[in-house]
Amino acid sequence: MEDVIRSLGFLCLGSRLKRIGEQLQADTQRVLDRLDVPVQSSQYPLLAALDRLGPLPVGELAQALGIAQPGITRSVALLAEPGLVEVSRSNNDQRRRIVSLTRNGRRLVDAAKRDVWPGIEKAVADLCADLSGPLLDQLAAIEDGLAVAPIDRRVRNAVGAV
Amino acid sequence: MEDVIRSLGFLCLGSRLKRIGEQLQADTQRVLDRLDVPVQSSQYPLLAALDRLGPLPVGELAQALGIAQPGITRSVALLAEPGLVEVSRSNNDQRRRIVSLTRNGRRLVDAAKRDVWPGIEKAVADLCADLSGPLLDQLAAIEDGLAVAPIDRRVRNAVGAV
DNA sequence: TGACTTTACATATACTGTTATATATCATAT
DNA sequence: ATATGATATATAACAGTATATGTAAAGTCA
Incomplete structure (x- = not known):
């Protein structure tokens, strides 16, 4: 089945960015859930x-x-x-x-900064590391990369299961 | 005032993509309103x-x-x-x-394809045309470009006021 | 001082997306 | 033929964002 948003290119760039952003947030959510806050x-x-x-x-x-x-x-x-x-x-x-x-908020932020954010940042950075060239190509590569392994799995692979 | 989402880089890429996507959609909305449907x-x-x-x-x-x-x-x-x-x-x-x-839906789509979509696609394509290099830099350039002139103004400039 | 404007925030409503679950239809196996 | 499981869609509940509007405090100026 054709991915219409992708096919439409610049015309649907807004929908596409939003869609990728939502997927990234959802993936990240699963990582953050480990803090159980x-x-x-x-x-x-x-x-x-x-x-x-x-x-x-x-x-x-x-x-x-x-x-x-x-x-x-x-x-x-x-x-x-x-x-x-x-x-x-x-x-x-x-x-x-x-x-x-x-005080509790600060404790949460400090814990996240120490235990979680670096892994997420690294996973996303790696996902985007090799990218270059036109924006639409980079977006396609990100979509493909997320389909292969979502962020939460990349984080888990990097730091070991928690 | 510092743009925290931008400063956080890959850590907040999801929020950032979503934010840019929503702005593009909002800009585009103002163009599409001309069809008054x-x-x-x-x-x-x-x-x-x-x-x-x-x-x-x-x-x-x-x-x-x-x-x-x-x-x-x-x-x-x-x-x-x-x-x-x-x-x-x-x-x-x-x-x-x-x-x-x-029948009405087809009429709307045909009108949009003829009168509106090409202008939007061109405006977004121009916005992204000169971009190259790392994703975060391209996103920053898009944000800056939209701040200077949102899509609806770029469309209006290109095709003349309707 | 008193009237008007601006600013900062809260609230109401609408739109879009999600997951979980219910319902209806189809396919299949007894 | 009928019970069972799978599939397609609808509905409900929830989260996030936006715009529009209301309210209260501050600023401005005659």
């Missing part, structure tokens, strides 16, 4: 942003992550429930709500 | 699949588009409501539901 793979960029940049108000988190503000509000609520982040009002400006990692 | 940009791949491959059952549409079957079922329902596609039972196998373009 109730956090979706898509929430980690927010934690990483707080780790890199320190406490931030909602709006600046939206900027840093390139997603819309309502998405941040909801993610923060999801992460606050298990106590990974906490929110406090700014002193200067009572409208701003500053998001920061809790 | 109640169809989301993300539905066009399904219409294009029916155009390329002819009437197809739900399961084969899922394969052709690389998304899960329930997604197809719902998209078909959405497209059937404004009368762009119709569904009939297979003669051989009463379980299979064959999706096909209606």
Whole structure:
């Protein structure tokens, strides 16, 4: 069966990037599940942003992550429930709500940085390592590579079963 | 403000691809709105699949588009409501539901193929034309290019305002 | 000071995708 | 013919994102 998205080339590039991105996230989810913390793979960029940049108000988190503000509000609520982040009002400006990692949140980020993220980064980097040339060719190679072995299996192979 | 997703490189490649894909779809949406038909940009791949491959059952549409079957079922329902596609039972196998373009659906696809798709494809192709080298660099160039001029503006510049 | 605008965030709704499960039809074996 | 298993699709529940809109705080200017 023809892969229509692929055949359509640049016309469907948006759908194709989204599809690959979703597959990468789903693969990564299976790796992160090992930490058995109730956090979706898509929430980690927010934690990483707080780790890199320190406490931030909602709006600046939206900027840093390139997603819309309502998405941040909801993610923060999801992460606050298990106590990974906490929110406090700014002193200067009572409208701003500053998001920061809790002690548990910091512990999770540190564990992820030490035990999981390097493996994921390496697996994805290897997947893309030999690629060169036109974008569409590289995307096809990634799709083919993921079909052969998804990210979670590449990570497992690299670091040994956990 | 630092773009954390971009800084994290391969670790967040999934989030990044998804983000770029969604932006491309949103830009494209604004171009397609000229046809003023109640169809989301993300539905066009399904219409294009029916155009390329002819009437197809739900399961084969899922394969052709690389998304899960329930997604197809719902998209078909959405497209059937404004009368762009119709569904009939297979003669051989009463379980299979064959999706096909209606007369209006075909008219829409033909108009899109003639008036809109070529401009979009060219705009995206130009955006990606000069790219070469590592994937992350190409993605950064695409993001920068879209920030300078989104797809819908590139299309408008190319073909003149409609 | 009081009215208007802007900013920061929350909430509501819609769209798309997923997995899990239910239902209907087909194929097959007794 | 009928029970059993496989297959095709629908439905439900859940997660993520987007836009639109509401609310409250801050800023601006007569």
